[in-house]
Amino acid sequence: MAGRRAQLLFAAPCDRMRAMKPDPTNVYHEPARDIPIYRRAGVLVAGGGPAGCAAATAAARCGADVALVERFGHLGGLATGGLVIWIDRMTDWDGQRVIAGFAADVIDRLPKEALIGPPEAAWGSRAPELNAYWQERAAAWRGVVTWSPTVDPEYLKLAHLDLVLESKANLLLHAWAVEAIVEDQRMRGVVFESKEGRQAILAEVVVDATGDGDIFARAGAGFDTDIDETTIHHRMNVAWLWCGVDMERWIQFKQDDPQAYAGFLEKGREALEWIERPHVAWRNDVALFMGPKLSGYSPLSVADLTAVEIESRRRMLAHLDYFRRTAPGFEKAWIMLSAPQIGTRHARRLAGLKRICQADWKSGLRHADEIGLSPSLSPNLVSVSIPLGSLVAREVDNLLAAGRNISCDPQSHLFMREIPQCWLTGQAAGVAAALAVRSGQRVKDVPVEAVRAELRRQGAFLLPPAREGPPA
Numbered sequence: 001m002a003g004r005r006a007q008l009l010f011a012a013p014c015d016r017m018r019a020m021k022p023d024p025t026n027v028y029h030e031p032a033r034d035i036p037i038y039r040r041a042g043v044l045v046a047g048g049g050p051a052g053c054a055a056a057t058a059a060a061r062c063g064a065d066v067a068l069v070e071r072f073g074h075l076g077g078l079a080t081g082g083l084v085i086w087i088d089r090m091t092d093w094d095g096q097r098v099i100a101g102f103a104a105d106v107i108d109r110l111p112k113e114a115l116i117g118p119p120e121a122a123w124g125s126r127a128p129e130l131n132a133y134w135q136e137r138a139a140a141w142r143g144v145v146t147w148s149p150t151v152d153p154e155y156l157k158l159a160h161l162d163l164v165l166e167s168k169a170n171l172l173l174h175a176w177a178v179e180a181i182v183e184d185q186r187m188r189g190v191v192f193e194s195k196e197g198r199q200a201i202l203a204e205v206v207v208d209a210t211g212d213g214d215i216f217a218r219a220g221a222g223f224d225t226d227i228d229e230t231t232i233h234h235r236m237n238v239a240w241l242w243c244g245v246d247m248e249r250w251i252q253f254k255q256d257d258p259q260a261y262a263g264f265l266e267k268g269r270e271a272l273e274w275i276e277r278p279h280v281a282w283r284n285d286v287a288l289f290m291g292p293k294l295s296g297y298s299p300l301s302v303a304d305l306t307a308v309e310i311e312s313r314r315r316m317l318a319h320l321d322y323f324r325r326t327a328p329g330f331e332k333a334w335i336m337l338s339a340p341q342i343g344t345r346h347a348r349r350l351a352g353l354k355r356i357c358q359a360d361w362k363s364g365l366r367h368a369d370e371i372g373l374s375p376s377l378s379p380n381l382v383s384v385s386i387p388l389g390s391l392v393a394r395e396v397d398n399l400l401a402a403g404r405n406i407s408c409d410p411q412s413h414l415f416m417r418e419i420p421q422c423w424l425t426g427q428a429a430g431v432a433a434a435l436a437v438r439s440g441q442r443v444k445d446v447p448v449e450a451v452r453a454e455l456r457r458q459g460a461f462l463l464p465p466a467r468e469g470p471p472a
């Protein structure tokens with residue numbers, strides 16, 4: 001029966017032609033109207049993904065009156081609803097946990113059974129046998145064991161929710177931020193849509209943590225959309241979780257018989273056009289597929305978003321059929337979940353006061369307004385300095401970006417969009433926003449020393465302040 005249904009879906013021409021197309025010739029004039037003000041807040045955060053939850057919690061911990069609006073019914077963004085449960089590196093090449101603060105608060109709150117990852121004693125280890133083991137479990141890279149756990153998305157939702165509620169931030173789910181309220185080039189709040197219709201939340205400072213820069217785009221702030229076509233940067237997909245598998249058997253097969261594994265991949269490519277490889281999840285009987293990595297679609301086009309949803313699920317069924325027939329450990333696999341949230345790696349990036357650039361971090365430059373560090377891409381490079389200016393809008397006052405829509409070039413976006421970095425920039429944006437409200441200053445006038453001091457108080461890792469420039 002399952003096989004027959006799969007065949008029916010295969011028979012349909014499931015490409016972008018299947019998504020409803022717009023009719024570009026028609027316009028509807030929407031009449032102006034008064035809308036209710038739902039509430040006033042000091043800091044409004046749009047988007048409850050990793051960055052938005054960190055921003056809302058950090059701002060509330062500084063004593064700000066915070067409103068967090070999220071379009072879906074859960075928190076955690078792509079890290080939960082997108083099934084991106086592979087939390088990237090939080091340690092440097094020596095095993096130092098350089099992304100701590102809110103990131104540590106979330107991860108340390110997960111119960112043991114909701115996570116796999118190396119013990120602290122192994123972080124930074126170059127021992128070959130440890131690396132061989134953790135490499136198969138997403139926690140070793142370039143010969144170094146890293147703190148990069150794989151987690152249960154349901155517990156990750158709960159951990160985000162706990163932290164936000166504990167901080168006393170005010171939360172509104174099922175609320176889609178649709179318009180920026182700007183007066184005299186200064187943010188005044190956001191209009192959102194819900195089942196109750198259109199309402200506004202007025203705020204002194206707004207943090208755009210939508211991932212796609214929805215708010216700063218509507219506010220008229222500058223942004224970039226260029227992509228690095230040589231990497232997966234621009235690719236989109238829906239991820240899949242499968243159950244009923246035996247991942248230890250799968251790993252054994254790959255290690256014991258590399259030739260058979262190569263044959264499996266080759267035949268898979270012939271049968272499926274593109275073969276997606278499974279990754280370990282937080283349990284042996286669960287496999288994670290990050291999705292079919294589709295090119296040529298825009299995350300800002302509703303027709304393209306529709307097409308990626310259709311195409312990803314078509315490919316999921318084709319993969320299930322192939323894996324069940326031929327992959328050791330997958331004979332009894334079944335689909336547990338296709339991600340409720342589409343996997344967009346990149347949409348818009350703010351054009352901020354500063355921009356994180358490849359040339360800078362390759363030279364080891366440290367920013368005077370550094371608010372944290374990202375692990376670097378190679379043991380030959382020092383950790384990457386993240387400036388507060390990369391979160392602050394240029395043209396519109398009291399507007400910050402956090403998470404995967406901050407100001408950086410496409411090469412830096414490769415790692416700045418990862419979940420730990422989104423927690424980090426979210427926390428810094430929340431602190432800067434709250435301090436601006438408390439002092440009555442514009443965000444761009446808040447002294448970075450005050451932001452750094454509060455981040456330290458909240459458990460973030462920071463080096464002693466630097467003068468702007470390359471290492472001495």
Ligand SMILES: Cc1cc2nc3c(=O)[nH]c(=O)nc-3n(C[C@H](O)[C@H](O)[C@H](O)COP(=O)(O)OP(=O)(O)OC[C@H]3O[C@@H](n4cnc5c(N)ncnc54)[C@H](O)[C@@H]3O)c2cc1C
Nearest residue numbers: 047049050051071077078088177210211343403404417419
């Ligand atoms: C396929 C794929 C694989 C990845 N692999 C990894 C990996 O292995 N490791 C890793 O660390 N990272 C990985 N990433 C990157 C990482 O998942 C994201 O970049 C990160 O989750 C971004 O966090 P964020 O908070 O900036 O945005 P998001 O996670 O996108 O969260 C944004 C939140 O805002 C909400 N929102 C959006 N628009 C609105 C609106 N207008 N109003 C209200 N709410 C709104 C969304 O519903 C969402 O909850 C991957 C990403 C993808 C797509």
